[in-house]
Amino acid sequence: MPALAAPDRRSPTGGLFAPARHNVVLALLPFILIAAVYLFFSHQRLAENPQDKLLPSLGQMADAIDRIALKPDPQSGDYVLLVDTWASLKRIALGVGFAALAGLLAGLNMGLLPRVRSLFSPFITFVSMVPPLAILPILFISLGVDELSKVALIFLGVFPVIARDLMLTAGQIPREQIVKAITLGASQTAVIYRIVLPQILPRLIDNVRLSLGGAWLFLIAAEAIASTEGLGYRIFLVRRYLAMDTILPYVFWITALGFTADWLLRQLIIRRFRWYVATSS
């Protein structure tokens, strides 16, 4: 009998020990599958009725992309996709950026200072339960339908989550570390901003990654209701003409933007916070 038998893949629990192989193929499989299903049904519908707009072919989508992304709009002379993307990215960056900054400061101080926690933690917990989309009308009425209300919506949706998570993270810093910093001559401010803050920065970045999905939701909702440009605005504008050939590339483009942002933030953590990757796994 061998001392160390290789796990038997046919055993009922063999799946737990399956070697990691063909990762790329496995990862691509669902994408290929869904593309194939789409193309099959698209082909069928268009064969029946060439005017059908519901499931455009790849060629029709390519035409639409050419129209909105690669050629200037005949009336305004702008590249529509570029204008929309710039407008949306600006709003989401401002909203998430302010939320991250405020969430960091609030979470840090609530996590470390019991009296600040007593003052703000119940309030922020309460605010975090307000559905942001439910107060969107209030924002439009009070802040106007310009940029401010859209940025504010993203901020209100993202800030409480980040603040609460960072409060817990800061509170979990071992007491020993803080006592030790004081014996090494740290003031209260130094403990908060030079010992604890750098340690929760990578956690903040992880929080931003997780909140990007919600942020896009709030952005598109706000743009759909009141806007003159933006990715969400465009989708809801062309919806009136059932322009699936534009909507689908736009959805794909938004997804790609979100995916890229997530990847960039992940790279930032891997490159700048090696200790975090090594100690949190």
Added chain:
Amino acid sequence: MSDIRRELSHLLHLEDLYKSYGDKLVLDNIDLSVSAGTLCSVVGPSGCGKSTLFRLVLGQEQADSGRLFVDGNPVAAPGQDRGIVYQRYSLYPHLSVLENAMLARTLPAGFLERQRRRAEFREEAMHYLERTGLAAHADKYPHELSGGMQQRVAIAQALIKRPKILMMDEPFGALDPETREHMQVLLLELWEAERMTIFFVTHDMEEAIYLGTRVVVLSQHYTDDRGSGATVRRGARVVGDYVLPSAVNSTKVKRSAEFVSLAEEIRRCGFDREVLRHVTEFNLRHPDSFQTLSPEEARAARGTA
């Protein structure tokens, strides 16, 4: 010697210290004075309140009653006169070894001073890292070091501050036996060279005897005249206090007859729950040792005195 003279003449002075958590009395009338230059090990069975005592001396927690002085000043909070090496969490994971060692200089300094004196701070930190044998790893991060190396950094980090007392709580508890002995020898060498005062808490009796110039035994296994039964709450107190020769010895000394018999004595007085010595019969041989007894604790002592 009167109390006030003790407070002033000893670097560390604890008197009538009580500490309880809820219903459980942990420290029960602790009396302890430590002179400057002593390497004082505190040993006792697990759960006897060593770490509680450690936190009280640090000022991280407050005693229910009693008096606690470091260098003549009452202790209310953690301060710069006490340096710390913990078993874990001594190092800051986001800083390199060198940055960790520099903290005692960089933390109290303002932004401009940090930029201006950077080279000076760095040089001083490197000096201490050399002495603990870690200069070659200055640019690594704590997670890239072994447990023993991490503790070397932690010692350098605390030493730069030149604390009046270096407080160590089971600093070598997580290390393998061989690394542990290396660290013990290193600590003794540093202690001798720097003429430090060290307060060393451990549950390992051999370590306590090998390192200490004084071994304080903390234990809840004793008896007194407060009676017995469920109504009497007894916490740990100093049940033994021994003077030891102060010299850096080879670790071979751990097998000498003298060493073994002292270990046996400490085991009996502190670790054996069958052997309950009376408060008036504790072996408090150290010249700095003293004991305050409440009337209930020692009716017999006054009767026989």
